[in-house]
Amino acid sequence: xxxxxxxxxxxxxxxxxxxxxxxxxxxxxxxxxxxxxxxxxxxxxxxxxxxxxxxxxxxxxxxxxxxxxxxxxxxxxxxxxxxxxxxxxxxxxxxxxxxxxxxxxxxxxxxxxxxxxxxxxxxxxxxxxxxx
Amino acid sequence: xxxxxxxxxxxxxxxxxxxxxxxxxxxxxxxxxxxxxxxxxxxxxxxxxxxxxxxxxxxxxxxxxxxxxxxxxxxxxxxxxxxxxxxxxxxxxxxxxxxxxxxxxxxxxxxxxxxxxxxxxxxxxxxxxxxxxxxxxxxxxxxxxxxxxxxxxxxxxxxxxxxxxxxxxxxxxxxxxxxxxxxxxxxxxxxxxxxxxxxxxxxxxxxxxxxxxxxxxxxxxxxxxxxxxxxxxxxxxxxxxxxxxxxxxxxxxxxxxxxxxxxxxxxxxxxxxxxxxxxxxxxxxxxxxxxxxxxxxxxxxxxxxxxxxxxxxxxxxxxxxxxxxxxxxxxxxxxxxxxxxxxxxxxxxxxxxxxxxxxxxxxxxxxxxxxxxxxxxxxxxxxxxxxxxxxxxxxxxxxxxxxxxxxxxxxxxxxxxxxxxxxxxxxxxxxxxxxxxxxxxxxxxxxxxxxxxxxxxxxxxxxxxxxxxxxxxxxxxxxxxxxxxxxxxxxxxxxxxxxxxxxxxx
Numbered sequence: 214x215x216x217x218x219x220x221x222x223x224x225x226x227x228x229x230x231x232x233x234x235x236x237x238x239x240x241x242x243x244x245x246x247x248x249x250x251x252x253x254x255x256x257x258x259x260x261x262x263x264x265x266x267x268x269x270x271x272x273x274x275x276x277x278x279x280x281x282x283x284x285x286x287x288x289x290x291x292x293x294x295x296x297x298x299x300x301x302x303x304x305x306x307x308x309x310x311x312x313x314x315x316x317x318x319x320x321x322x323x324x325x326x327x328x329x330x331x332x333x334x335x336x337x338x339x340x341x342x343x344x345x
Numbered sequence: 346x347x348x349x350x351x352x353x354x355x356x357x358x359x360x361x362x363x364x365x366x367x368x369x370x371x372x373x374x375x376x377x378x379x380x381x382x383x384x385x386x387x388x389x390x391x392x393x394x395x396x397x398x399x400x401x402x403x404x405x406x407x408x409x410x411x412x413x414x415x416x417x418x419x420x421x422x423x424x425x426x427x428x429x430x431x432x433x434x435x436x437x438x439x440x441x442x443x444x445x446x447x448x449x450x451x452x453x454x455x456x457x458x459x460x461x462x463x464x465x466x467x468x469x470x471x472x473x474x475x476x477x478x479x480x481x482x483x484x485x486x487x488x489x490x491x492x493x494x495x496x497x498x499x500x501x502x503x504x505x506x507x508x509x510x511x512x513x514x515x516x517x518x519x520x521x522x523x524x525x526x527x528x529x530x531x532x533x534x535x536x537x538x539x540x541x542x543x544x545x546x547x548x549x550x551x552x553x554x555x556x557x558x559x560x561x562x563x564x565x566x567x568x569x570x571x572x573x574x575x576x577x578x579x580x581x582x583x584x585x586x587x588x589x590x591x592x593x594x595x596x597x598x599x600x601x602x603x604x605x606x607x608x609x610x611x612x613x614x615x616x617x618x619x620x621x622x623x624x625x626x627x628x629x630x631x632x633x634x635x636x637x638x639x640x641x642x643x644x645x646x647x648x649x650x651x652x653x654x655x656x657x658x659x660x661x662x663x664x665x666x667x668x669x670x671x672x673x674x675x676x677x678x679x680x681x682x683x684x685x686x687x688x689x690x691x692x693x694x695x696x697x698x699x700x701x702x703x704x705x706x707x708x709x710x711x712x713x714x715x716x717x718x719x720x721x722x723x724x725x726x727x728x729x730x731x732x733x734x735x736x737x738x739x740x741x742x743x744x745x746x747x748x749x750x751x752x753x754x755x756x757x758x759x760x761x762x763x764x765x766x767x768x769x770x771x772x773x774x775x776x777x778x779x780x781x782x783x784x785x786x787x788x789x790x791x792x793x794x795x796x797x798x799x800x801x802x803x804x805x806x807x808x809x810x811x812x813x814x815x816x817x818x819x820x821x822x823x824x825x826x827x828x829x830x831x832x833x834x835x836x837x838x839x840x841x842x843x844x845x846x847x848x849x850x851x
Contacts, residue, residue, distance in 0.1 A: 225406070225418070225421070225422060226406035226407065226409075226410045226412070226418050226419070226422050227406055227422075227426070228490075228494055228495025228496050228497075229494065229495070229534075229535075230495060230535075231534070231535045231536050231622075231738050234735050234738065234739075234851050235536075235738050235739055235742050237851040238735075238739050238851050239739075239742070241851070247851065249849055249851045250849075251846075251847070251849040252495055252847070253418065255417070255418070277406055277422055277425055277426050278421075278422075278425035278426065278661075278776060279420070279421035279422050279425060280421075281421060281778075282420050282421025283421060306659070306660065306661065308660065308661055308773060308775055310775070325626045325659075326624075326625065326626045326659045327625050327626050327627050327659070327752070327755045329745075329746055329756070330742060330746055331746060
């Protein structure tokens with residue numbers, strides 16, 4: 214089985230990248246191929262990275278409250294590029310009233326502060342497409 | 346072990362005042378801001394009515410990044426993490442009915458610090474206040490942005506020019522203003538250890554003084570207005586030792602490295618804030634207790650002002666009830682516990698003195714390494730502090746996963762059946778999109794009514810100052826008075842200096 218390829222992205226204007234960097238390193242240590250985009254990526258840039266890197270998973274770190282704008286745009290662009298089977302997960306500060314909205318958009322996992330890294334690793338392994 | 350000098354005596358390990366808090370308690374300064382200037386103005390009035398003794402402005406990300414609400418990157422961010430301030434008109438609303446001559450205000454603003462400060466000065470002037478007696482703080486600490494918080498705009502070297510322009514301007518025109526708050530807070534939040542927070546922050550302070558001196562300013566003309574900002578974290582004794590070590594390191598650096606003669610240049614004054622990163626979404630009421638202990642360590646360490654976090658901040662920005670409880674936590678320490686009555690009560694304790702000394706030694710070792718790289722700007726360009734912090738963040742996370750580091754309610758004493766995000770938690774402040782819409786409307790209206798010619802001329806003067814190396818503050822003040830927007834003023838400098846992009850490494 215090939216290694217899972219994960220794009221870890223930090224959209225929006227926020228620069229707090231501790232979480233993004235820690236999860237990127239944890240996924241890499243768990244045997245995944247991780248591409249970290251760096252800061253202030255637009256949904257267009259993230260989708261371009263997912264396409265170019267042949268990503269199985271896109272992980273977004275959002276702490277600023279901009280998820281309700283970023284997620285719909287990103288999901289729409291992924292669909293437009295035919296990347297419907299890419300697993301999308303979000304970590305960050307997300308009010309719980311927004312979680313069902315994100316799930317309805319097709320975001321499969323939403324992880325709040327305090328989530329163990331192992332839980333995220335297990336979730337990705339269980340839900341990402343199988344590469345043969 | 347040598348016993349430390351008395352409080353109030355060089356090198357101020359035990360405190361900068363001989364009598365501690367006897368004459369004056371720390372300032373209870375609660376960081377707040379959200380939505381529109383109108384909404385935040387109402388919150389400030391409530392905080393002052395509840396006994397807060399200073400204001401502290403949290404700006405939203407577009408403001409912090411020097412972008413107007415109509416910029417594509419501002420989409421969904423306006424008013425979310427703080428208050429949106431696009432022009433002088435917003436600053437006038439923010440402080441409406443709050444006399445700036447009578448309170449002190451701290452503003453957490455870095456890349457566009459000069460522009461926001463200029464807006465504040467013009468509002469004070471319009472209220473009839475005098476700049477000579479105006480007091481408060483701007484964070485203006487760009488180095489820790491490159492190191493940790495990443496809200497930078499321009500490359501490091503021109504960014505340092507903006508900082509020293511403010512030093513020079515204030516030395517002459519606003520002498521009681523704290524021109525910088527050299528911040529370890531964000532460095533710690535990004536994952537640094539206590540030692541790394543201490544070392545990188547103090548070394549940043551040294552870098553600013555060096556740049557000021559290199560710009561031709563006499564050290565004692567600006568060094569007394571430098572203040573610091575530390576994180577009040579969870580390891581109780583280590584934190585107390587950290588504040589003691591910071592005062593000691595600064596006193597020696599200022600006297601011996603820079604030859605400062607004015608005692609005020611030697612005395613490190615600091616604000617502290619409890620550790621946001623220690624707050625948990627699980628069992629959120631535990632956060633009240635964490636915050637109380639962290640605040641106590643800051644008071645025992647001699648903090649000059651303090652912000653206590655609210656219990657709901659791992660979930661959202663705080664509600665007014667949660668923010669009031671956080672302020673009450675400080676008031677209980679101040680007025681019930683008796684703690685402020687004795688200065689540095691741990692002075693002479695074997696454990697705290699030993700910890701203090703080992704932090705001082707460790708920080709000096711980091712100073713030597715950074716000096717060897719050519720200073721902090723060069724170390725940042727090489728990615729050194731960034732790597733050190735990322736390594737510590739990962740090590741900490743692994744310790745949590747392996748339950749070597751206990752977090753009650755998260756990896757220990759968890760509530761059976763509690764799902765993250767599905768817990769009984771306090772009501773949270775939900776910021777909808779109306780602030781963004783309102784700020785956009787106000788911006789359109791502003792652009793229709795102001796004198797476009799005056800704006801263009803002022804922006805050209807900013808570009809000219811940046812190109813010629815003269816002080817940028819006077820043309821920025823002119824632009825503010827003409828109601829130029831934060832995005833326009835920052836763009837003027839982007840056109841001259843370009844934008845910084847960091848090399849990404851995980």
